[in-house]
Ligand SMILES: NC(=O)c1ccc[n+]([C@@H]2O[C@H](COP(=O)([O-])OP(=O)(O)OC[C@H]3O[C@@H](n4cnc5c(N)ncnc54)[C@H](O)[C@@H]3O)[C@@H](O)[C@H]2O)c1
């Protein structure tokens with residue numbers, strides 16, 4: 001049963017498409033290549049270059065391919081950028097998701113998997129966070145995603161569309177053998193930026209804030225290997241296809257690392273000293289966000305296997321050394 005993957009030329013989408021194709025699925029990718037790459041799309045998937053907000057195009061793809069499931073990765077993903085340009089985020093992440101859901105309902109697509117984020121949560125006194133903890137996004141990015149979650153919930157009550165929302169924590173790592181890794185233009189993610197610095201592609205790394213109430217004063221995040229995350233999508237799809245009910249699940253490991261711990265790991269694995277510059281806090285950053293992944297384990301049977309910080313950093317460095325696109 002064919003799957004429409006929006007944003008399948010991007011970092012997480014391309015890893016997932018590659019896994020789905022390897023599992024024998026028929027995949028149609030819809031991507032405007034704004035931050036994605038044609039070369040990232042697995043050769044056996046069909047790439048359609050277009051906008052996820054183009055209702056006519058999406059409806060015709062659903063009808064033409066008899067789409068059974070939509071996996072919706074397409075969107076804008078940088079927290080600070082969302083603060084500078086909130087309207088772009090509400091357009092690209094929220095309005096266009098609304099248009100996509102409408103096309104899914106019109107085309108009677110029964111299954112929908114949505115890329116949400118840990119940015120829907122605020123920091124919590126006692127980590128880790130569970131799905132039923134209060135949501136309180138600290139940025140327009142987080143809010144733009146949360147509104148999409150709510151749309152799915154409301155629409156699913158009145159239309160035959162079942163969904164899985166996966167709230168990813170901080171995705172990193174690469175799969176260099178498959179040609180998958182983060183190549184996003186202007187990517188500002190910590191592990192990406194610091195790996196570039198370790199390989200001499202940047203001069204220094206900034207640490208945004210060293211006065212947070214954490215053991216070393218820097219923010220804590222739950223870093224997750226992209227290969228494990230891709231598997232969660234396959235499991236979510238299988239669960240929906242066998243009648244699984246709507247689900248919102250965290251995807252993280254349940255283990256947090258501070259910014260400084262990450263930088264030290266990169267120095268150790270790359271065998272180099274980084275030029276680390278301590279600067280002011282960055283707007284929109286929660287202090288510490290770590291997943292409770294129990295629900296993904298029990299409902300999806302998700303068992304991450306690539307999950308050490310060393311594996312994440314090692315594969316990112318390997319990817320940065322080869323960078324095929
Ligand atoms: N990277 C992370 O740490 C992380 C964490 C939580 C959630 N997410 C979510 O995962 C999804 C994928 O993120 P990523 O890291 O792979 O980012 P990415 O930028 O590599 O991928 C996004 C893809 O969507 C495409 N795209 C963007 N707007 C589009 C549009 N209007 N029409 C068609 N295609 C469009 C881009 O060209 C790109 O290929 C996003 O929805 C993001 O919010 C990412």
Ligand SMILES: O=c1ccn([C@@H]2O[C@H](COP(=O)(O)OP(=O)(O)O[C@H]3O[C@H](CO)[C@@H](O)[C@H](O)[C@H]3O)[C@@H](O)[C@H]2O)c(=O)[nH]1
Pocket residue numbers: 077078079116117118119168169170171188189190191193205206207208209219220221259282285289
């Ligand atoms: O050069 C840098 C980059 C980041 N940081 C810090 O490192 C932490 C992680 O930042 P970053 O890698 O930019 O990720 P987040 O802002 O936590 O957001 C990511 O993780 C979210 C899920 O938690 C996703 O939804 C977002 O798309 C993704 O950008 C934060 O405390 C940043 O302040 C630095 O100190 N220096």
